[in-house]
Every structure is written in C-alpha cells, then in structure tokens.
Amino acid sequence: MFWRYNSTVKLRELEDKNLLKLESENLKNRAGMEPTRTLKQSVRMILIGIFFAITLTAFEYALKNFEISDFLRKVFQFGFFGSLVGILSVPYGLYHLIKSLK
Secondary structure, rough: HHHHHHHHHHHHHHHHHHHHHHHHHHHHHHHHHOOOHHHHHHHHHHHHHHHHHHHHHHHHHHHOOOOHHHHHHHHHHHHHHHHOOOOOOOHHHHHHHHHOOO
C-alpha cells in the first residue's frame, strides 16, 4: 500500500513539473509577442516632452503678467498643469529607449 501511494505521489510531482515547464514557456512566448516601443517612438516621446517643457516655460512666463484677465489666467493655468503632465513623457521615452537598445 505504501508503494502504491509513493508511486502516485511521484507521478503527480512529474506532472506538476511538466505543467510548470509548459506554463513558463507559454509565459515567455506571450512576453515575446507583446509589442514594444521602437527607437523612433521613444525619440518622438522625448521630443514631445521637450516641447511640453518649452510650453511650460511660456505658460509660466504668461502667468507672471499682471495685465491678463481672469479667464485667460485660468486658460494659462490649465495649460501650465497640462504641460507639467506632458513633461512626464521624457522619462517614459527614455525608459523605452533604453529598453529598445538592449
């Protein structure tokens, strides 16, 4: 009886190892098929981030002007915060640039 239990356990261990190997191979294949950013897209994202940095400077300069109306000030504030968010594409583009060069 002990022999039968022991052989069943060993068979299950082998099945588990084969299953684990198949799952890891499937995961590797899926990871390889995922689209990655190309060099061109990464450089484009960095350039977009630089453009947003320039517009951020322009919006900041415009907000310091005291002669603008309240509505225009709100528009400039919205553009200022939008440019702050747009600048985040620079490190994201650098990350993908480094990743694509590996």
